[in-house]
Amino acid sequence: MFAILLTEGMDPFYQNIASFPTVFFTFFLLMSALYWLVAVLGFVDLDILDIDIPDADGELGVNSTSNLTNLDTLAGLMLRYGLNGVPVTIILSIMTLCGWLICYYMVHFLFQFVEPGFFRYMAGLPVLAFSLYVSVQLTAFIIKPLRPLFNKSQQQTVKYILGQSAIVRTSRVDGEFGEAVLEDGGAGLILKVRTRGGERFTKGDRVVLLEYSKERNSYSVISEEEFSK
Template sequence: FTFLLLVVVLYWVVAVLGLIEIDVLDFDIPEANGIDINAEQGLNSANVLAGLMLRFGLHGVPVTIILSFIALFGWVICYYVVHFLMGILPEGLFSLLASIPILLGSLYISVMITAALIKPLRPLFKKASQETVKRVLGQTAVVKTSRVDNSFGEATLEDGGAGLLLKVRTDGSASFSKGDRVVLLEYNKEENTYRVISEDDFAGS
């Protein structure tokens, strides 16, 4: 869990710097009745993972937040269990074998805690997403990431508060750099992205 927590911290640092997208790990999870993880055919690894996340209640918020909570709670639980338990266990093979159920148990408990914490957050994320789409189309945003093209990019939109961070994409070979001003033209629900063009092109259209 120490390694996983370090990876999570590094990810958030890099994301804040604008080098990767905040929700780079996110993927769409269908409704609870949309996947049968017990089915023997037609399932790939992504569907199985989505089904397991549904079963444990890990859905409705960005995957990066879910993983961050699991890493944090897993590390805390594992640390205290090892601190208080390993000292009374004999060193050697027995201690090594005992670490396996400790790891699995910490993972399970951290997943349950995470599921309980994100449950009241799901309606907030869903409502915020729907309201955001309605009011941002046609507005101008500023590119936050190092680049924006047809497969990568984020832009910030001033909303009078902390600002909105949106995933944006271009058409074809068009691209933008950090600091460029772009206009949000269209929302792609499947990919949760906005198609953008430059502010100059929008003004001349």
């Protein structure tokens, strides 16, 4: 089955995905796949790229006299195009995949009439811009029905898991990094957790969920031993 990937018939495919403008999306698609692989193995947080994006009727937390940071600007742009209410990692993954597919097929069907070289790069710029724009619109459309699921799930989760024990799944848990798994009778809930006072846990340690921070989208934890005292 995989032998077909090494045949000469696949050369046009590889040439397409490795040349401009498709290579732009190919790079980010590979980074996305690598991220999800590493995240599943527990080396990084599943929502490591998440930023605070308000609801459609919310505010960015700045006023007209304040200086917007890069994250404020990015959050504003994402909110403007409807890219909110779902983890940023999922948004970027969907947008990258959509952009890659659009760009690939545009190059496949249109660039056969364009000579390689300078004119190919010039033609690639509008293709890249168009693919980015359409991928943003498609992503906003795809994630729209997903927002209520994430909001409802988060609200219900916070209510019943505080005070329960979880097992650290990442290589470490400290004040800046870490995830833990809470057994729920199914596949388990993967939660973003943080410690207080410089405490540190390692993979396999049992911790207790004390408090949820909406600003950081994480749970404060302590060891089971300390909780039992």
